[in-house]
Amino acid sequence: MVPEKLQMQHLAWRAGFGERYPVIADWTHKRRKQIVSKILIGPAKDETTPIRIIDQSDLPDYKKKKDLDADTRKMVQQMNTQGIKDLNVSWVNEMVRSTHPLREKMALFWHGHFACRTQNVLFNQQLLDVIRVNALGNFGDLLTAVSKTPAMLQFLNNQQNKKAHPNENFAREVMELFTMGRGNYTEQDIKEAARAFTGWAFDEEGNFVFREKTHDEGVKNVLGKQGNFNGDDVLKILLEKKATAHFITAKVYKFFVDEQTSDAEKINTLADKFYSSGYDIKELMRNIFMADWFYDSQLIGTHIKSPIELLVGFRRTIPVDFDREEVMISFQQVLGQTLFYPPNVAGWPGGRNWIDSSSLMYRMQLPSMILYEKDFNIQPKEITPEMGMGSYKTTQEVNEAAKKQYAKKIKGLIHWDDYLQDYKDVTRDDLAATIADTLLQNSKNVSRQILENYADITSREQFIKTVTIAVMSTPEYQLC
Structure with missing residues (x-):
């Protein structure tokens, strides 16, 4: 029987x-x-406050963008690049400070599921808002809202999807990555669905528009159904398929329960309930978190923390304000997960892909680098300009900005007082064990004696600090 404290x-x-x-x-x-x-519910009267970095009025008139001179175009590009970095930092800070962490964790999951790259900060901001607002709501609502964002329509080329020349990118990814998964549709289904999505577009200000003149009004055959379908009709057909509930449930199970193995029986049971609930995300998560099997010892301490989970979890444990918050982006690049820059349309693969010899070493050095204000002397990995984005120059600018942090000292205001207060009632003899047991899901392999030997015993305060840093620097801290 797993102790209740470890279950929690x-x-x-x-x-x-x-x-x-x-x-x-x-x-x-x-x-x-x-x-x-x-x-699941979060704090009373909780509302999802949008993360706003920039407003439409802050940028030059997009309607005339083609006519902008070179200097103004360059300024717009720089504002977008900086805006996306600011959006990244602001979302991380929201995760760190949130009183509703499940919403942000769920949004992080959907951020990978609906993987998208756009160099327009307003579009990124809008997509993030849609994901955060609907993160624990209804999957059908989330799917529809995301599908109508300018970020996704632009990214998957649906602006070019017109009845005279259908573009299949959007229809393909909606089926393959967002709903049913491979093997549940044919190439003909994609062609027919693409015709249904013709006319779905956005205007110069990023508002969804349906352009009737470019929409194919003909009869379509999609997944065994026939009719004069539009995009909304296709999404409803996809949601009617139990394969969609199963595909989403399996991805949620992998992210929140077990990234190594999938249990067909458990996933099928969860998927059936998810489908019957009308795709209620909150109920799916309730069924997972209430299940006895979720707290099985075989599942505890087996999840490799993603870079964002590691960084946010660290800062929620020991609050720290950095002199330059953009150092968080450099951390993300070194560790291999930069928000708003998924590696491809399938998002981050996760699991063992997070760990290689260099990233593991860096992960273990990170706590002492931050808390002892050491030099940041590890070269960030470059973000590659993927997926035909045509954004090589912008991507390189992000890479160059991260490199500028290289060999600089990490300066941060570390708020130790609250953390030290957490352990005020713990006896000196129990301190090392209590800290290790709290920070680790599996502390059996961490020697209490070694922690005692390497800790600074000049004061209780120094002892807590040095034991905490030592524990956070172990391989076991990379798991949860």
Whole structure:
């Protein structure tokens, strides 16, 4: 039987980015149903506050962009590049400070599921808003809203999808990556669906528009159904297919439960309930977090933290404000997950792909680099200009900005006081074990004696700090 405290730590990491010692201690004495409901609902009167970096009025008139002179075009490009970096930093800060971490964790999942690259900061901002607002809502609503964003329509070339020359990119990815997955449709289904999505576009200000003149009004045959379908009709047909519920459930299971193996029986049961609920995401997560099997010892401490999970979890444990918050983007690049720059249309592969010899070493050095304000002397990995984006120059600008952090000292204001207060009631003899047990899902392999030997014993405060940094620098801290 897995101890309740460890069960709650497991829940805190999978449904968020970990919680500190007093929170786990509080949860341990309450019923699972009560804690899960609190995690799903979030704080009272919680509303998703949009992350706004820039407004339409801040940029030169996009309607005349083709007529802009070279200097103005360059300024617009720089504002977009900087805006996307600011959006990245702001979302990370929202994850760190959020009182509803499951919403941000769920949004992070959807950010990878609906993988998209655009160099327009307004489009990125809008897509992120749609994902965060619908993260725990209805999947059908989320799918429809995302499909109508200028970011996705532009990225998947649906602006070029017209009845005279249908473009199949959007229809293909909607079926293959967003809903049913491969093997559940034919090439003919894609061709017919593409005809249905003709006319779906956006105007100069990024508003969705349906252009009747470019829409194919003919009869289409999609997945065994026949009619004069439009894009909304196709999305409804896709949602009617149980394959969609299964595909989404399997991806959620991999992300939140087990990235190594998939349990067909559990996934099928969850998918059936998900389908019957009308694609209620919150209920799907409730069914996962309430299941006894979710707390099986075989699943605890087996998930390799993604770079964002690692960075956010670290900062939620020990609050730190960086002198230059953009250093967070350099951290992301070194670790291999830069928000708003997925590697391809399938998103980040996750799992063991996060770890190689250099990134593991860097992960283990990161706590001491930040908390001891050491030099940042690890070269960030370059983001590649993928997927025919035609954005090589902009991508290189992001890479150059990250390189500028190279060999600079990391300066941050570390708020130790709150963290030290967490352990005020723990006896000196129990400190090392309590810290290790709180920060790790599997602390058995971490020697308490070694922690004691290497800790600074000049004061209780220094002891807590040095033990914490030592524990965070272990391979075990990379898992949750």
